[in-house]
Amino acid sequence: MQLYFNxxxxxxxxxxxTAHELGLSDRIELITLSLTPVSPHDELRSRxxxxxxxxLITDDGAVLYDSPVVCEYLDALAGGHRIFPVPGGARWTALRRQALADGIMDAAVLIRYEQAVRPQELRWQSWVDGQFLKIRTALDALEQExxxxxxxxxxxxxxxxxxxxxxxxxxxxxxxRRPRLAAWLGAAGQRPSLAATAAPAA
Amino acid sequence: MQLYFNxxxxxxxxxxxTAHELGLSDRIELITLSLTPVSPHDELRSRxxxxxxxxLITDDGAVLYDSPVVCEYLDALAGGHRIFPVPGGARWTALRRQALADGIMDAAVLIRYEQAVRPQELRWQSWVDGQFLKIRTALDALEQExxxxxxxxxxxxxxxxxxxxxxxxxxxxxxxRRPRLAAWLGAAGQRPSLAATAAPAA
Known part of the structure; x- marks a missing residue:
């Protein structure tokens, strides 16, 4: 399999x-690229x-996206229901948490585009504030989980x-103001799957 | 159940x-609201x-989001695997198509925010162009499916x-330039579930 990667x-x-947790990392070749919405990548767009x-390009040549779909596909490839629970309370909690985390990423990436990609004279502080509100509210909710x-x-x-x-x-x-969440990440971050995939410092 | 709705x-x-196709519409009460990232809705944020x-607020009082999660929950509530196929090729195709369609919505909504919400002097045409490129490329791909x-x-x-x-x-x-896709929507749009949920004219 091949994975378009940054x-x-x-x-x-x-x-x-996910691949690391499932023992599938060795089967995935990384194709590295950089892109933003205003600097698209034509090869990627063709996939x-x-x-x-x-x-993800599967061994059959099919292309899968986005991250929830690719992760669930890998889970099925590894036998199923190891990181995606069977339908029931645990599954809905896991999927809701995925949506919450993906929403944090979406808001953070939009802030990043606003602050690092958009020309300075066209930036809108209310937009940044609105996205940060989503992130802070989500973090406060996670502190209670x-x-x-x-x-x-x-x-x-x-x-x-x-x-x-x-x-x-x-x-x-x-x-x-989120000591429980911080402690949780400190412990979880020791897992080899997370330690091996940490982003290099900016 | 209650559904936050616009x-x-x-x-x-x-x-x-999804609810209509599954025969669940009568069990869902709609809570109507309006919002944008710069005009948040505090009651919704608390959920x-x-x-x-x-x-979605379930009958147990749990809150589920986003749309893929709510739709899969409703599918399970109706017996399972009626609109979310079992794991296998049909499921990955359906989930990839959902991601493609959601990506069209994401790009279109970002264009809408840029053109109708952001102050006029802060709008960036390259951003709009980049989002429209995603939409056009996705539509061209759908024409081939x-x-x-x-x-x-x-x-x-x-x-x-x-x-x-x-x-x-x-x-x-x-x-x-997409006659097959247009014909498909013309036929699919006759289904009662789509006809009953069409947005009122802007």
Missing amino acids: PASPYVRKVRV NPLGKIPA HLESAFDIGTISIACALGYLDLRFAGEGWRT | PASPYVRKVRV NPLGKIPA HLESAFDIGTISIACALGYLDLRFAGEGWRT
Whole structure:
């Protein structure tokens, strides 16, 4: 299999952590690229029309995206229901947490585009404030969740979202009023799958 | 159950079409609201920290989001695997198509925010162009797919994405060079689930 990859992407990291947890990393070749919505990548667009990563080319030559789909595919390839629980309460919790974490990533990436890609004179502080409100509200909600009981697609996604905040928004100090979440990431981050896929410092 | 709702949201429409197809519409009460990233809705934020719709309150009082999660939950509630195929080729195709359609919606909504919400002097044409490129490339890819063989979460999502383009970007004329896709939507749109949930004219 081949995976379109960038080391800074939290969405790609979800796939790499999943593959590592499932023992599939050795079967995935990484194709490295860089892109933004205003600097698209034509080869990638010919595989994933949305021009986004991750995109996985399976051994059958099919192309799969986005990260939730690729992660669930890998889970099935490894026998199924190891990181995506069977339908029932645990599954809905894991999928809701994945959506919450992906939403943190979406907001953080939009802030990044606003602050690092858009021309300075066209930036809109209210947009940045609105996206940060989503992130802070989500972090406050996560502080109240009992994450310790599961390592599945929900908690994998949360770890990758928090890692991206550390990479791009370390100055925001998300740990300050969220000691339980910080302690959880400190422990979870020791897992080989997360340690092996941490983004290099910016 | 209760569903946070806006008649223009293509993501909410996915849930309503799914509920209709599964015979669950009568069990869902709609809570209507309006919001953008710069005009958040505090009650919604207390349920879904991301402040986005759809969010579903289940009969157990749990809150589920985003649209893929709510749709899969409803499918399980109705017995399972009626609009989300069992793991295998059909499932990966349906989920990839859902991601493609959701990506069209994401790009279209970002263009809408740029053109209708952001102050005029802060708008960036390159951003709009980059998002439209994603939409056009996705539509060209859909023109090549054989959508007739399935009515599942993939094709439901595609119909809702195309409906949103008709609502907000009718002037773009997406049908012009995509006759097969246009014919498919013309036929699919006759289904009671899609006819009953069409957005009112803008």
